[in-house]
Amino acid sequence: MTQKMQITLTVNGTRHELLAEPRELLIHVLRERLNLTGPHIGCETSHCGACTVTMGGRSVKSCTVFAAQADGAEITTIEGLGTPDALHPLQEAFREHHGLQCGFCTPGMITRAAQLLKENPDPTEAEVRFGMAGNLCRCTGYQNIVKAVLAAAATINSAKEAAE
Amino acid sequence: MIPAAFAYHRPGDLPAALALLQQYGDEARVIAGGHSLIPMMKLRMAEVPHLIDLQAIESLRGIRIEGRQITLGAMVTQQDLIAHQGLGQSAPILREAAIQIADPQVRAMGTVGGNVANGDPGNDMPGLMQCLGAIFHVTGPEGPRTLPARGFYESAYMTARAESEILTAVSFEVPTGGQAYEKQKRKIGDYATAAAAVIVRREGTTCTAASIAMTNLSDVPVWSEAAGAALVGTPCDDAATRNAIAAMLADIDPAGDNRGPVEFKRHTAGIILARAIARAWSRA
Numbered sequence A: 001m002t003q004k005m006q007i008t009l010t011v012n013g014t015r016h017e018l019l020a021e022p023r024e025l026l027i028h029v030l031r032e033r034l035n036l037t038g039p040h041i042g043c044e045t046s047h048c049g050a051c052t053v054t055m056g057g058r059s060v061k062s063c064t065v066f067a068a069q070a071d072g073a074e075i076t077t078i079e080g081l082g083t084p085d086a087l088h089p090l091q092e093a094f095r096e097h098h099g100l101q102c103g104f105c106t107p108g109m110i111t112r113a114a115q116l117l118k119e120n121p122d123p124t125e126a127e128v129r130f131g132m133a134g135n136l137c138r139c140t141g142y143q144n145i146v147k148a149v150l151a152a153a154a155t156i157n158s159a160k161e162a163a164e
Numbered sequence B: 001m002i003p004a005a006f007a008y009h010r011p012g013d014l015p016a017a018l019a020l021l022q023q024y025g026d027e028a029r030v031i032a033g034g035h036s037l038i039p040m041m042k043l044r045m046a047e048v049p050h051l052i053d054l055q056a057i058e059s060l061r062g063i064r065i066e067g068r069q070i071t072l073g074a075m076v077t078q079q080d081l082i083a084h085q086g087l088g089q090s091a092p093i094l095r096e097a098a099i100q101i102a103d104p105q106v107r108a109m110g111t112v113g114g115n116v117a118n119g120d121p122g123n124d125m126p127g128l129m130q131c132l133g134a135i136f137h138v139t140g141p142e143g144p145r146t147l148p149a150r151g152f153y154e155s156a157y158m159t160a161r162a163e164s165e166i167l168t169a170v171s172f173e174v175p176t177g178g179q180a181y182e183k184q185k186r187k188i189g190d191y192a193t194a195a196a197a198v199i200v201r202r203e204g205t206t207c208t209a210a211s212i213a214m215t216n217l218s219d220v221p222v223w224s225e226a227a228g229a230a231l232v233g234t235p236c237d238d239a240a241t242r243n244a245i246a247a248m249l250a251d252i253d254p255a256g257d258n259r260g261p262v263e264f265k266r267h268t269a270g271i272i273l274a275r276a277i278a279r280a281w282s283r284a
Ligand SMILES: Cc1cc2nc3c(=O)[nH]c(=O)nc-3n(C[C@H](O)[C@H](O)[C@H](O)COP(=O)(O)OP(=O)(O)OC[C@H]3O[C@@H](n4cnc5c(N)ncnc54)[C@H](O)[C@@H]3O)c2cc1C
Pocket: A045, A046, A047, B029, B030, B031, B032, B033, B034, B035, B036, B037, B038, B039, B054, B074, B100, B101, B102, B103, B106, B109, B110, B111, B112, B113, B114, B115, B117, B118, B122, B123, B124, B125, B165, B166, B167, B168, B189, B190, B191, B192
């Protein structure tokens, strides 16, 4: 076993210092050390997107990032997006539009969608489909996921306009 | 899927990274976006006792368009390529190819340098760079040198880059003419069953120059000089396209695998090339 290294991760605004083996995957550190079990492990081969988190302003598949690479990074997981009492507009829209069935893909879907709407606040349907192409869902057939993302974009945009 | 243990290094500049490569020799490998290397390490098909992360080296970043010269730092991601306005205008084929690579999350990590240095025949950027006539810039213990993309690939995962060298940038001239990147894949995020990069120049109704490169149809990317030559002096009509396809088919050497048998791949290669030529010509 190689030596453990000290790493610092800022996750959902909280700074964590921990000792990790460099080969530990970010998804394992998040789930097993920090108890953030929102990001899921679906395929562990960078295909399904269930493990998606935002790292340094980019959507990444945390099953394909070493903890060591993430040292120093700011990370957002689904736990950082809303609470049961104050849902994020995307969470609200997924509920409203039946954007989930079993819910396994949902944390990755919503975390990816949140970053997509930061990059492109007013996407077309085609842009949503293209921007969400790294997230697989076995249940919904995607239609309602796309509807939910478009609805959340409208909600966020009108809230922004109202604030201005 | 946990890879074998390794020591992690994050040098802050190129000399420090080169020194680490020297120090650990065969035991060391650089990691860029990690989206080819980490899957290999997880499968234990690559064992890397010393992993040298390039993420903190500023000089490997950046997209520069100076006059007619475009330079992409090795650590430029596919997402960066897609987002760059200037590049979208001066070399639209890059964006067209990049949006057909993997998916958004993979493109957020995967780099130009990793894609061209990797040597996997499935990677899309090597063929694209051969089509563009790009130059790869590498630096090793003896200093920097340049290698043409068209001479870089020796066999699967074997390239002209020495193990002690780091690829720092890719550069090429702003392409003129119509450009198209066409790719057949089984699903989003898949490597190509066949892909074609085509640039054609036109004067009036005549093609004056053409460059054609094919991906995942041999153990290296295939820049088919003969296929390009078959278009020059023609109006890029059906007959010329058929000749270009015949020339291309003589240059590729696909292997049968889970993307299909050899006959299917050759058939697909022809269709993809015809589409790419037609689209490039319509834009020329
Ligand atoms: C699900 C999935 C789908 C994909 N689909 C496609 C696809 O359709 N088309 C495609 O082209 N790619 C595809 N890829 C691969 C992806 O684009 C990779 O990110 C890319 O091939 C490698 O870039 P990287 O920065 O991740 O390199 P890494 O994985 O970090 O490195 C790859 C190799 O190159 C070496 N290397 C990296 N940078 C340098 C450098 N600067 N100097 C010297 N050596 C270097 C490394 O040592 C390693 O051996 C896919 C990947 C995944 C996970």
